[in-house]
Amino acid sequence: MITLHHVPQSRSMRVLWLLHELEIDFQVVEHAFDKSLRQPEFLTLSPAGRVPALEIEGERMFESGAMVEYLCERFPEWGLGRAPGDMDRMAWLVWVHFAETISQHVAALTQQHIMLYEDEMRSPIIMKLEVARLRKCYEAIEARLSTPVENRDYLLTSGFSACDIAVGQAVYMARRFARLDGYPEVQAWYARITERESFAKSLPGPDSALIYEQEFYEVWDG
Structure with missing residues (x-):
């Protein structure tokens, strides 16, 4: 089983988007964007206390770029990666x-x-x-x-x-x-x-806690 630890509107969204694109079985554990990410239990998944964290068959990953590369290599049939030797x-x-x-x-x-x-x-x-x-x-x-x-x-x-x-x-x-x-x-x-x-x-669900409450943030002028 693949488990993604996710905070809506954060970097973990790119891994969630990719997982949906791959159409594979996975589950999502949604976290708040707060100090709970610094708790010892979560730090065993992501030592910097950040999302995403990915659990996959007993192994753990904690960098989104690495997750993207790994998932594309593991599921090449969807054509979302580019293998060594490919022109792109x-x-x-x-x-x-x-x-x-x-x-x-x-x-x-x-x-x-x-x-x-x-x-x-x-x-x-x-x-x-x-x-x-x-x-x-x-x-x-x-x-x-x-x-x-x-x-x-x-x-x-x-x-x-x-x-x-x-x-x-x-x-x-x-x-x-x-x-x-x-x-x-x-x-x-x-x-x-x-x-x-x-x-x-x-995208965030109706009950998700949001990082960004505004559509746009103007530069603060003091």
């Missing part, structure tokens, strides 16, 4: 892990807007820098999707893959802080991938 292997690896570049800027903004409760703790300078960095990430995706290659509807020439899931989920979070206005290819690609049933299944 290098690009697949780059984009799967680029999701974490986006996510680290989202994490910094989440801390500034949500985790720091006192106004004096917040920094408009940091917020502006991190939003600018997210826009740089959008520019990279826009450039990739704008490459004049036939059928470039996804990040890889060979079609939809787990790197669209990983980067798409990171953009799902990033849109809380940096809008996609001005990035038409990114907007079209994001709309395309989020039409998938597997994406809808990975």
Whole structure:
């Protein structure tokens, strides 16, 4: 049995989306985004006290990029990975892990807007820098999707893959802080991938606790 430890609207959503795409049997243990992730029991699953954590046949994993690679290798019949020797292997690896570049800027903004409760703790300078960095990430995706290659509807020439899931989920979070206005290819690609049933299944349920209570967070001006 595969068990995913998941916090809605967090990095673990990319693994949940992938699991739905793979159409395999799994179960989800939903956690709150709070200090319970620092409890000794959870730290045996994820030593940094973060999600996702994945239990699979007695083994444990605690890095989302590694989970994406492992699951694609374990279930290759769905064509969401790219094997060594495949023409898109290098690009697949780059984009799967680029999701974490986006996510680290989202994490910094989440801390500034949500985790720091006192106004004096917040920094408009940091917020502006991190939003600018997210826009740089959008520019990279826009450039990739704008490459004049036939059928470039996804990040890889060979079609939809787990790197669209990983980067798409990171953009799902990033849109809380940096809008996609001005990035038409990114907007079209994001709309395309989020039409998938597997994406809808990975969204928070009606009873889920949410990290983000607002659709968009403006830069705080002090």
